[in-house]
Amino acid sequence: AQTVTQSQPEMSVQEAETVTLSCTYDTSENNYYLFWYKQPPSRQMILVIRQEAYKQQNATENRFSVNFQKAAKSFSLKISDSQLGDTAMYFCAFGMNTGFQKLVFGTGTRLLVSP
Amino acid sequence: DVKVTQSSRYLVKRTGEKVFLECVQDMDHENMFWYRQDPGLGLRLIYFSYDVKMKEKGDIPEGYSVSREKKERFSLILESASTNQTSMYLCASSLSGRSEAFFGQGTRLTVV
Numbered sequence: 001a002q003t004v005t006q007s008q009p010e011m012s013v014q015e016a017e018t019v020t021l022s023c024t025y026d027t028s029e030n031n032y033y034l035f036w037y038k039q040p041p042s043r044q045m046i047l048v049i050r051q052e053a054y055k056q057q058n059a060t061e062n063r064f065s066v067n068f069q070k071a072a073k074s075f076s077l078k079i080s081d082s083q084l085g086d087t088a089m090y091f092c093a094f095g096m097n098t099g100f101q102k103l104v105f106g107t108g109t110r111l112l113v114s115p
Numbered sequence: 116d117v118k119v120t121q122s123s124r125y126l127v128k129r130t131g132e133k134v135f136l137e138c139v140q141d142m143d144h145e146n147m148f149w150y151r152q153d154p155g156l157g158l159r160l161i162y163f164s165y166d167v168k169m170k171e172k173g174d175i176p177e178g179y180s181v182s183r184e185k186k187e188r189f190s191l192i193l194e195s196a197s198t199n200q201t202s203m204y205l206c207a208s209s210l211s212g213r214s215e216a217f218f219g220q221g222t223r224l225t226v227v
Contacts, residue, residue: 006157032214033214035214035215037218042220043203043220043221044218045207045218047215047217050215091157091158095215095216097214101146101209101213101214102146102148102160102163102173102214103158103214103216105157105158105159107155107156107157
């Protein structure tokens with residue numbers, strides 16, 4: 001079974017600074033996806049970024065980028081130029097693309113961006 | 116845009132009541148999921164369905180059942196609500212072959 005670990009329950013950053021959220025996972029599979037989801041106070045879960053395990057290049061979406069280390073089973077999220085609207089819970093998730101494609105989530109990191 | 120709609124944002128029910136949480140998606144997704152979210156525990160999978168009338172248990176199915184009579188609708192049923200089922204419930208859907216899921220806005224259920 002796959003597991004996802006987020007070891008930082010809470011983090012804070014000032015506006016315009018850079019912050020990195022950590023995630024590690026455990027799996028014996030070779031073909032999978034990793035995701036970062038954002039859950040703002042409105043509770044709507046929003047996909048931030050996706051990484052396919054077979055791709056060596058790290059995914060990037062505007063101010064959001066990942067550092068994917070497959071051998072170390074590490075998948076961190078970097079937020080550059082933090083904005084007040086980035087304040088949210090961030091969940092790391094693991095998903096297979098074969099069989100039942102259910103997601104396994106970490107426990108989340110609460111990020112507070114302050115002025 | 117994919118839309119996943121949950122019937123209620125907030126519900127308050129009494130212990131022992133039968134509770135129905137409804138979820139509808141409009142993108143013809145094959146897979147649908149019910150997760151429970153609790154502080155410090157993240158999201159835990161209750162049940163999922165990969166086709167009409169098909170269902171599979173997730174990690175915490177005890178005390179819950181599900182129904183999927185139509186492709187777009189997936190219902191979570193609490194047969195006899197208990198206080199330890201007070202939680203946030205999130206519905207999600209995804210295409211077959213894709214693990215990227217789209218979520219509803221969540222239902223915060225309080226059992227008193």
